[in-house]
Amino acid sequence: MRAVRGLLVALGVGCGLWGVWLMRDFTREQLTSEAFWLAGGVVLHDAVLAPVVVGIGYAASRVLPAHWRSATATAFVVWGTLTVAFLPVLSGQGGKPGNDTILGKPYVLSWVVLTLVLAAYAGVAALLRRRQARSSDMKTLHGSGS
Amino acid sequence: MRLPTVADIERRIPRPDDFDSRARGPELTARVGTALGICFAVCFLTGMWSHLQYSTPGWLTLSPNPTQLYRWTQGLHIVSGTAAIPLLLVKLWSVFPRLFIRPGRGARALVVEALERVSIAALMGATFFMLASGTLNIIGWYPWEFSFRRTHEAVAWVAIGALLVHIGVKLPVIRTALGAPVEHAEHDLDPSAPTRRSVLLAAFAASGLAVVLTAGQTVPWLRRVSAFSVRPGDGPQDLPVNRTAAGAGTAKTALDPAWRLELVAGDRTVSLSRDELLAMPQSTHRLPIACVEGWSRNATWTGVPLRDLLALVGADADSDVVVRSLQTRGAFGSSRVVGNVAKDGRTMLALALNGATLDIDHGYPARLIAPNRPGVFQTKWINRIEVGA
Structure with a gap:
């Protein structure tokens, strides 16, 4: 295990250095832009996205009725991660002038539908869970009565 | 405080x-x-x-x-x-x-x-x-x-x-x-x-x-399920386009009746009109356009095998070849075809797509199509083929 770990780390450092070597002739302007994009994602995640998600999770765990929590969490994970994944096509940027074979779908509409479908999923799952909880309560009630 | x-x-x-x-x-x-x-x-x-x-x-x-x-x-x-x-x-x-x-x-x-x-x-x-x-x-x-x-x-x-x-x-x-x-x-x-x-x-x-x-x-x-795909999959002749003729600056030159394909091997040059190309034996193959952006689509291409054109200038079928485009804007205005691709019978100068004359956005009057090749090297609006360049 020690040898495998050492090998992985050594190989990793080698790959990383090769990557840096491939940048040796990049201009200062290119490197600055690259550094901005390298650091930008980390800052955006750690300082904005993650705290917001933690805050939403904290609030949801206190506000939502018990049978809603798990279903909402599942729907939120799917909705949030897919929204991030689809941000480029939702941004309205990109494409090529005079070329309607690229970005030719109603992405925002699809995103609204996706949001509604996931909300509906959360609602149905929550109701099922409540019914389940009630029927098991009833069983306990009958069990204690007999 | x-x-x-x-x-x-x-x-x-x-x-x-x-x-x-x-x-x-x-x-x-x-x-x-x-x-x-x-x-x-x-x-x-x-x-x-x-x-x-x-x-x-x-x-x-x-x-x-x-x-x-x-x-x-x-x-x-x-x-x-x-x-x-x-x-x-x-x-x-x-x-x-x-x-x-x-x-x-x-x-x-x-x-x-x-x-x-x-x-x-x-x-x-x-x-x-x-x-x-x-x-x-x-x-x-x-x-x-x-x-x-x-x-x-x-x-x-x-x-x-x-x-x-x-x-x-x-x-x-x-x-x-x-x-x-x-x-x-x-x-x-x-x-x-x-x-x-x-x-x-x-x-x-x-x-x-x-x-x-x-x-x-x-x-x-x-295709119908992928509501968020960048390429819906439609386009002229049922095939998406990456660079249009207008975008490449070929909207006029590609339609010029004086267009000729120049085949150059050393000091030998053969010049062919589109009609002369159409008069040569045509072959038809189903080959994909597969782009680096991750979209791809199979299409039926008809045209003249590249090796037949090489024979016209007395070059070997497995010669290394450079094809050049009329395009004046954007990268990839030419591409290299190595010998083992050039001699493959499916590598051709396509003149028709899915049974109809090649659309100008797909490279009219003639484009390269070859198997297993990134889309940007399937050069469009070709006007010159250089052997051994």
Whole structure:
């Protein structure tokens, strides 16, 4: 295990250095832009996205009725991660002038539908869970009565 | 009133224990991480394969077979990168409290902590960079100053390197976590809270959905389902277009009746009109256009095999050839066809597509089409073929 770990780390450092070597002739302007994009994602995640998600999770765990929590969490994970994944096509940027074979779908509409479908999923799952909880309560009630 | 001291501020910063969701934990992280690692490995290998098509080293001869190979590898490249996005976000959520670990006392602990943080920062930075630059390249938006292809390649090595270091550092934790049951031992203390299993399933579901909702641009039977694919799949003659004639500056020159194809081999030159090309024996083959942006589509092409044109100027069928385009704007105005691709009977100067005259946006009057070849090298609006150049 020690040898495998050492090998992985050594190989990793080698790959990383090769990557840096491939940048040796990049201009200062290119490197600055690259550094901005390298650091930008980390800052955006750690300082904005993650705290917001933690805050939403904290609030949801206190506000939502018990049978809603798990279903909402599942729907939120799917909705949030897919929204991030689809941000480029939702941004309205990109494409090529005079070329309607690229970005030719109603992405925002699809995103609204996706949001509604996931909300509906959360609602149905929550109701099922409540019914389940009630029927098991009833069983306990009958069990204690007999 | 006194100003807050460093200790006051430190007290206000959360500690890992303050995050109380039992859904987090190495058992979840290791499982999502394994799936993510597989996506990154596939994405890295297929990406490097694609870079080899663009700058082929001398020791490598690219074959025209299997016909659909580049379509598969580049399709997989985009699919695995897309699948990675939900997995990455869930994995980062599962370890977020670790950002607030306070380093231990003593110089050694500080150095170890600092090294691990640097490697994690490199991994996160490079990973975000790859996914962001890749997905923006697909939609054709370049809000940066660097060269996409070269930087996407260089940072890929940093990302895969940082990943290998990360796996090396975490291997004991990963092994223990994968061997243990996924659920938190006390998860039923709060039966209404999301469980690790539910988060894991949500992550896999999101990853799968991300693929299904985008992959229709390369998987034909998913076309109607993929509401978020960049290429709906339509276009003139039922085929999408990357660069239009207007975009390439060929809208007028391509329609000029005086257009001739020049075949040049040494001091021999043969000039052919489109009618003369149409009078030569035609062959028809079903070949894909497979683009680096991950969209691809098969089409039926009809035209003159390149080797027949080479014979007209007395050149060998397996000569290295350069084809040149009328285009005046944008990159890839010419491409090289190596001998073993040139001699393949399916490599041709296409004059018709899906049974009709080639659309101007698909390269009228004539374009190159060859098996197993990235789309940008399927040169359009060809007016010159140079042998042995």
